[in-house]
Amino acid sequence: MRLGLSSYRDGCIKAVGPVDAIRRQFSETSFEKIIDCSGKCVLPGLVDAHTHPVWAGDRVHEFAMKLAGASYMDIHQAGGGIHFTVEHTQKASEEELFNTFKHRLLRMIRAGTTLVECKSGYGLNLETELKMLRVIERAKRLLDISISSTYCGAHSVPKGKNVTEATDDIINNHLPKLKELDLSGEIHVNNIDVFCEKGVFDLNSTRRILQAGKDIGLRINFHGDELHPMKAAELGAELGAQAISHLEEISDEGIAAMAKAKCAAVLLPTTAYMLRLKQPQARKMLQEGVIVALGSDFNPNAYCFSMPMVMHLACVNMKMSMNEALAAATINAAYALGRSHTHGSIEIGKQGNFIVINSSRWEHLIYQFGGHQELIEYVIVKGKVVYKNERVMGY
Numbered sequence: 001m002r003l004g005l006s007s008y009r010d011g012c013i014k015a016v017g018p019v020d021a022i023r024r025q026f027s028e029t030s031f032e033k034i035i036d037c038s039g040k041c042v043l044p045g046l047v048d049a050h051t052h053p054v055w056a057g058d059r060v061h062e063f064a065m066k067l068a069g070a071s072y073m074d075i076h077q078a079g080g081g082i083h084f085t086v087e088h089t090q091k092a093s094e095e096e097l098f099n100t101f102k103h104r105l106l107r108m109i110r111a112g113t114t115l116v117e118c119k120s121g122y123g124l125n126l127e128t129e130l131k132m133l134r135v136i137e138r139a140k141r142l143l144d145i146s147i148s149s150t151y152c153g154a155h156s157v158p159k160g161k162n163v164t165e166a167t168d169d170i171i172n173n174h175l176p177k178l179k180e181l182d183l184s185g186e187i188h189v190n191n192i193d194v195f196c197e198k199g200v201f202d203l204n205s206t207r208r209i210l211q212a213g214k215d216i217g218l219r220i221n222f223h224g225d226e227l228h229p230m231k232a233a234e235l236g237a238e239l240g241a242q243a244i245s246h247l248e249e250i251s252d253e254g255i256a257a258m259a260k261a262k263c264a265a266v267l268l269p270t271t272a273y274m275l276r277l278k279q280p281q282a283r284k285m286l287q288e289g290v291i292v293a294l295g296s297d298f299n300p301n302a303y304c305f306s307m308p309m310v311m312h313l314a315c316v317n318m319k320m321s322m323n324e325a326l327a328a329a330t331i332n333a334a335y336a337l338g339r340s341h342t343h344g345s346i347e348i349g350k351q352g353n354f355i356v357i358n359s360s361r362w363e364h365l366i367y368q369f370g371g372h373q374e375l376i377e378y379v380i381v382k383g384k385v386v387y388k389n390e391r392v393m394g395y
């Protein structure tokens with residue numbers, strides 16, 4: 001099958017169809033590049049619906065602690081986890097944060113990601129949250145990958161504040177500043193996030209922050225029901241959330257509410273795997289009609305860039321089929337970001353975002369666990385080849 005792509009300028013798909021039909025339709029057109037995909041598969045560019053990719057500091061030591069039996073909240077409440085990363089991120093320069101962020105985005109591109117949700121959330125004070133959001137904004141402008149940005153100033157309660165003080169600071173100071181910077185065109189944030197969890201932000205403070213974010217035009221896409229049943233799914237459905245992430249502890253009522261509200265569930269197999277959490281009830285969610293999406297949850301706690309590995313874990317550990325996992329990492333993940341009208345499938349008018357894999361069966365993208373640098377031959381964003389797999393020298 002040969003894909004007809006529009007002129008590079010707008011990068012959208014003009015035609016999809018059998019080679020002969022495309023040849024006839026574009027017989028008078030010259031193309032910058034024609035890729036012969038004989039024996040290969042063309043898939044929609046992958047979409048990662050949940051990442052925390054802007055940060056400084058190294059938490060490999062915490063991985064050793066978890067392997068030795070420490071829980072996520074043991075480390076968090078001892079001042080590690082998010083707070084460890086906050087301390088380093090507050091000290092890091094904007095340039096340092098941008099350079100490490102850019103490197104991580106390039107690794108995501110090589111793993112087939114063409115649209116990614118990127119959160120702030122390691123500042124917790126306005127100055128550093130804005131520093132992180134400026135870094136994301138700069139990447140939006142400079143790099144080929146598409147980015148959906150999320151303000152996550154309620155990622156944890158900052159040291160020296162209680163939940164109410166942190167909530168008031170976010171509502172009275174952070175969000176008005178974000179609105180001002182959006183109006184000036186300096187920073188355009190797409191979504192708002194809160195870590196709704198026992199010992200972090202309770203349901204009432206979560207409601208206040210999310211509603212205030214919605215009031216300034218942000219989409220709601222937050223962390224809910226991860227470690228404890230908080231009724232976050234019910235809250236998100238009530239508020240009209242676009243998506244809720246984690247959901248390992250979601251209630252049956254929450255599943256029903258999300259299905260009815262068409263609120264996407266962003267499942268994060270790597271976090272459940274690395275923290276040895278109860279797996280979210282993906283099969284029940286699918287059976288009840290919930291829109292199930294996937295994210296890598298890339299962050300210092302779950303250090304994985306690879307959506308193919310996320311899909312593999314979703315199949316093995318969450319019992320999703322390969323078809324369901326591919327939909328969850330493309331069109332459903334795009335839906336979770338409010339981008340399913342422009343991303344997530346190979347359809348005329350959508351962005352020309354593709355991956356070309358060198359296998360005649362697309363399922364190899366999920367079946368093979370790791371080593372995707374060999375399998376993914378091209379990554380294409382808006383009709384432009386942004387990555388081509390280079391052969392090992394001399395072979």
Ligand SMILES: N=CN[C@@H](CCC(=O)O)C(=O)O
Pocket residue numbers: 052081082085195223226271297299300301302
């Ligand atoms: N649960 C909260 N936030 C991230 C972890 C962030 C961190 O530990 O640095 C998550 O989705 O797992």
Ligand SMILES: [Zn+2]
Pocket residue numbers: 050051052223297299
């Ligand atoms: Zn997260």
